[in-house]
Amino acid sequence: MKAIGPSLLNAQKKIKNALKDAKNPHFRSDYATLESVIDATKEIANECGLVIIQGTGRDEQGDYVNTTILHAESGESITSKLYLHLDKPTMQAQGSAISYARRYLLASMFCITQADDDANEATKPQIKVSAPQKPIEQRLKEYRVNFGKTHVGKAIHEIPIKDLEDIIKWYEKQGKLTGPAVEFVELASYYCNGISE
Numbered sequence: 001m002k003a004i005g006p007s008l009l010n011a012q013k014k015i016k017n018a019l020k021d022a023k024n025p026h027f028r029s030d031y032a033t034l035e036s037v038i039d040a041t042k043e044i045a046n047e048c049g050l051v052i053i054q055g056t057g058r059d060e061q062g063d064y065v066n067t068t069i070l071h072a073e074s075g076e077s078i079t080s081k082l083y084l085h086l087d088k089p090t091m092q093a094q095g096s097a098i099s100y101a102r103r104y105l106l107a108s109m110f111c112i113t114q115a116d117d118d119a120n121e122a123t124k125p126q127i128k129v130s131a132p133q134k135p136i137e138q139r140l141k142e143y144r145v146n147f148g149k150t151h152v153g154k155a156i157h158e159i160p161i162k163d164l165e166d167i168i169k170w171y172e173k174q175g176k177l178t179g180p181a182v183e184f185v186e187l188a189s190y191y192c193n194g195i196s197e
Helices: 004-014 034-047 091-109 117-123 136-142 161-174 180-196
Strands: 022-024 029-031 050-059 062-071 077-083
Touching: 004 034, 004 050, 004 062, 004 077, 034 050, 034 091, 050 091, 062 091, 077 091, 136 180, 161 180
Parallel strands: none
Antiparallel strands: 022 029, 050 062, 062 077
16 A cells, blocks of 8 residues: 555645535535535546546445545555445435445545535434434335325325425425424425435
């Protein structure tokens, strides 16, 4: 690692944090897209003799994204792998998960910061409950709309995206959420954000 180390050090001295170039209206937050993270790292890495390679694969543990930083002259490299966790078995869900994984891996390997919706949501004050909540992916699978007339009894993924976004916007205009709307808006926002990535 004698060659890649100095090149990585050189790159890290020059690379700035990724610009927060997108907004998530559901969480009212800014975040850095994959394009922004690539813009922040690729050109400087290349100038320092480093090549970024991001590919996908599958092994006994599941699908993953593999990111390698290769020192072009010496052939030395460092690699990091991140397994994908899909909410739904669709190409759209897989594409979204790949985009997330590429963004997280690239930012972490060059030690830069980015604002992401998951992190922003995690830093918001949480309502204390007597028992720990289930993971949001599990809650999303189990949830059924329990109010209103149009979509009552439906799962979030059974409701058209346009309808979900309209309902979320309507509730946001009302101000403070109460009752069944709290969980619906949280889960619908999470689902819509995953689709839009």
